[in-house]
Amino acid sequence: MTISDAQHRLLLDNLTTATLLLNAELRLEYMNPAAEMLLAVSGQRSHGQFISELFTESVEALGSLRQAVQQAHPFTKREAQLTSLGGQSITVDYAVTPILHQGATLLLLEVHPRDRLLRITKEEAQLSKQETTKMLVRGLAHEIKNPLGGIRGAAQLLARELPEDGLRDYTNVIIEEADRLRNLVDRMLGSNKLPSLAMTNIHEVLERVCSLVEAESQGGITLVRDYDPSLPDVLIDREQMIQAVLNIVRNAMQAIGAQNALRLGRISLRSRAVRQFTIGHIRHRLVARVEISDNGPGIPAELQDTLFYPMVSGRPDGTGLGLAITQNIISQHQGLIECESHPGHTTFSIFLPLEQGAPVS
Template sequence: MTISDAQHRLLLDNLTTATLLLNADLRLEYMNPAAEMLLAVSGQRSHGQFISELFTESTEALSSLRQAVEQAHPFTKREAQLTSLTGQTITVDYAVTPILHQGQTLLLLEVHPRDRLLRITKEEAQLSKQETTKMLVRGLAHEIKNPLGGIRGAAQLLARELPEDGLRDYTNVIIEEADRLRNLVDRMLGSNKLPSLAMTNIHEVLERVCSLVEAESQGCITLVRDYDPSLPDVLIDSEQMIQAVLNIVRNAMQAISSQNELRLGRITLRSRAL
């Protein structure tokens, strides 16, 4: 079966690979629709234009194309940076094949865009890093859980030996924080779970934060409470809310400490609208 010129044209027009044909002067003789889409130009309007009027790369690239015409030597270039007429830069691989036709050397360019492939490769590398980080975090979480049990047990034993009930407030803080850290580690080790929501008085959260901050600061921070007792209970995960408020207060403590004013620091916990 003999393939006609029309069938050749039909095949080229339906290729998904961007294909250009240049004459010996590096002027465009033909480009298929895939090349038009890649370079954002019209093949019909661009006919006869010099290669640099379609896209730019480098002086060395032009020299390589001229050498391919003169020596009829094919070559391939990887991850070339082409700048289209619209100013868009695309990363491509392209193969140049000299073709002898009617005593003239033509150049067939097959251009394969790499941007999508490079993006996929980059995303896969990021996923691999995330997986490695996840494994490290899980390993660290296991190591944290072991001493937490010892801390909690020691705090319970210490509480039994303390002569005053008031001193047990500090051991209770240790026990409760150890439990909260254990729950945090459990969430890190397990799959992502929905927050444990319950109707909670926001002032219970604030008071818990106050007790932790007072124990940490050892009286160097004055906590001012400005509460609105009429506030209704809210649907929250109390542990997560405690951690969030505690982080904010600790940031405030660090800001005060950086100004060498820790012993004069005052932090207001306010639930009342200004």
């Protein structure tokens, strides 16, 4: 069986390894979608561009590439620092293989981002930690709710036996506090209702959140919308996703308001498509990324590792349940939520598979 050029192209297009083909002048002949995503450029528009127009590295690296063309000698470079056109710095390993084709020497570059491998490891640890936390919370909730039911029932029986109505005020306090604790535990557990999934435009969710925030702040905060209109619909529970995003935006509002006047606050909502993204152990060809960024004081470093745990809050009056509920909703959608924060800037990133029915194993 012979493989056609179209089949060769199909194989390269579906590789998860970023692959570039350069001619003898170090100008781009081809890059696969994985390389486009890594370098944040379009292969079609970049065709014929010199290698340093795609990303910058050291002068020695260009010399090594020219030497590989002249001597047809392959080489590998570890932990190279590349800077994309957008200014993003990435750490990669790459292998260069000279190929002789129709009397000319081409260079095949296979680029392996090390940052992404570290990120996958971090994501897997985060998902494992979150699952462990859920199990602990469920066990704790069970141990709390059982005696609460007994306390409440005993208080009700005692109220019936009391000789004076005034004494029932004390039993009412017991019943009300038992109900309050039960509601708190239920909120820690999150909703037991399965998501009601339907194909939804994620921008409808973001716009709904924006309208709620504008009403709450009475227009006192700046909302910046940066949407990708080509983003396809995603399979989500619309109401749950509104709640998830709203929890993040409200946290941002409260953080900004605690530091300075709300009118100085700025919250940005950004949507983009990301190719070949791994969530847990599953690689998806396409995911939707929603970023919620604010210019607040940032999240304290000591809280960042436990940010999505129930009852963890950076505010004295906070319940610590908003982000835990958000994380639970995103997990029910087979998604992932991440946070990066430093003083003056915090970004929550939500990743939702656009092909939930056909993940790539």
